Amino acid sequence: MNLTIDAGGTNLRAEIWHDDICVAKKDAKSAKIGLYAWIETLLGEFKDVKNVGISFAGQVQNGIIVSAPNILIDEHDIKKVVEAKYGVTLKIDNDLNCAVLAEAKEFGVQNICALYVGTGIGLGAIEKGTLIRGFKNVATEIGHIPYKKAPFLCGCGRNNCLELYASGSGIAKWMEHKKLLCDASLQELERTGEREIVDMFHEALLSAIGTTLTLFNPQVLVLGGGIVDANQYLESLILKNIKNYTLSNSLENVTICKSKIKNAPIKGALLLKDYND
């Protein structure tokens, strides 16, 4: 049996897989229970689990949790501790790395990027079948590339990150700064005449996608996340304008489209057991 977990900033979701069949689903709130305590509960209930795969919305390195802004962490050295106590194999990776593994399988390609826009903006990249990690597994933190100064700070402590413009949390910060009280959705901002925030978001999103295409030259670029899902028009806006944000060579025969997988990070967590760098 395999246990896969999607540890997100709001929810913890788990699936128990027996061969190719999902036999149980569980969920919990990320702020209510520590990840390790929850894994102990699940492994206590499902005693035949041999592999644990975790998609984690934060930084991890070699099975050790480095940081997570919104998840209750009661054990950083999670791989070592769980494996020693339960005799299972545990693999944990960044959520976008998991998502892009699932997308690579879905599209059957070796060069692919997954760009997700929700509360934050995140990127996973695979080149020639291998995840691009960098020295400390933080290579594709696109939300924190320097973009433009804002009158408030990013979660990382700087004031010029792309995420301050091209994410749900960025939109919320701009609304707070402008003392706007409407819903923090693009449609609502448009409806109430707050075009400026919407335009800034579009510009920053196109910059993020253009940067991704320019740096990684993927065959497929998949878009996902809550904001992409909630705004159907973004896909055509991107396809129409992206030529102004990257080289024409970077766009040659490239597929840019929305994700078709429901919860790609948890699907990718299931693939971790067979993935080796």
Ligand SMILES: [Zn+2]
């Ligand atoms: Zn930042």
